[in-house]
Amino acid sequence: MQRMPRRGRPSVAEAGQLYGKILKASWEVLRETGFETFTFDRVARHAHIGKATIYSRFAGKVELMEVLLEHGVALCRSRIIAQGPGGSMAERFRLRAIETLNLLHSPDGKLLESLIEWLDIEAGSPQGGHRARVYRSAVESIRDEFVQAQAQGEIVIGNCEDAARFWLEGLLGHIKMSCSEAGQERADHAAWAERYVAFFFAGVRLQGSPGGPLA
Incomplete structure (x- = not known):
């Protein structure tokens, strides 16, 4: 044999x-x-x-959960960034806003939120460390895209860091509000994203003038 x-x-x-x-x-x-x-x-x-x-x-549960968080965030980000290739910046960000809302309202998105909370509270992470790192990483990714778009002449922004923060905080604020209200369907997300992008990029276009809101 x-x-x-x-x-x-x-x-x-x-x-x-x-x-x-x-x-x-x-x-x-x-x-x-x-x-x-x-x-x-x-x-x-x-x-x-x-x-x-x-x-x-x-080595243990906490270490696995930390890697699981990194993995989940990376998957979400890749899905969001994949939206609207080749279109205008406003259109890309409109589609990304819709995808972000859909993801964070989904069961997996809610589980990701619970995972961040568990790591920061139950696992004893000091000063909301995991949430802060996830937030900071998202801001840096958005800021870098604004910087690149500005270098290519697509937009004019006085402060790309602040613009990235305002963009992300607007999305997260809407998610918090919509969780306590009706309107969590994709059509509702699309309607809100349309208004938000128009409002946000109207402000961005003002950045060429002295004293613009993000200058």
């Missing part, structure tokens, strides 16, 4: 796939069971892998 060749260490590609499999299973278990009953045992069973495989990559 011919013996099967002994399996060596997984390749880089296989290791990456396994890492992604753990994160996918962790997210699905978290969505199904919540934070209190989330365990590596449950993740291992869900992913059909050994628990030791998870512990070889993550």
